[in-house]
Amino acid sequence: MDQLRNGDTLVVWKLDRRGRRVKDLLDFAGGLCDGGIDFISLTDAIDTTTASGRFFFKIMASLAQVERELMVERTQAGLRAAREQGRVGGRQRIMTDSKIRSARKLLCEGTPLKEVAKNLGVSVPTLYRWVPASKTGQGFDSVAAVVGARDF
Structure with a gap:
């Protein structure tokens, strides 16, 4: 121009x-x-x-x-x-409710974080996003105490 x-x-x-x-x-x-x-x-x-x-x-x-x-x-x-019709845009969630429950259970049983992520087919940051570490600072060892046994 x-x-x-x-x-x-x-x-x-x-x-x-x-x-x-x-x-x-x-x-x-x-x-x-x-x-x-x-x-x-x-x-x-x-x-x-x-x-x-x-x-x-x-x-x-x-x-x-x-x-x-x-x-x-x-x-x-x-x-x-x-x-x-109930549809929403965007990508489907990779972490379903059942995967989140499984991750919490495995982590509470002491399964290493990387192994849980690999078994669920997600990355470690994704796992952290959906199953955050406990507020007590003890990591995933105390997830059950924070989340409650009813989720398992």
Whole structure:
């Protein structure tokens, strides 16, 4: 953009690659026009060197904005529908409730931390995240006292 000078023509592949909102596209085109720079969009067949090209540019900019807003509305509606059906986004938890119970039990029995993590197919930091060490500072030896026997 810094290289463009009066009399130059900026050529883009598609109008919506330059911006989504009509105001942004019109401000951009107005800035080009003020600088004496023409604008051509190859896919949309827009050429602002003519009156009809400028008119068509404004119509296409409006359509690009409407298309973007519809896409956002559809995405939000889909996410709402998924939440109503009980689905949540993101990755599935690697530590299920049964794995957490197993980890606590193994750790209370004295199984080394690395071995428990390997058996459950998780990393040691993941194990720490889901089965934190006791608040007494004695490590995993006293997990049962902190958590309670009912969890086993």
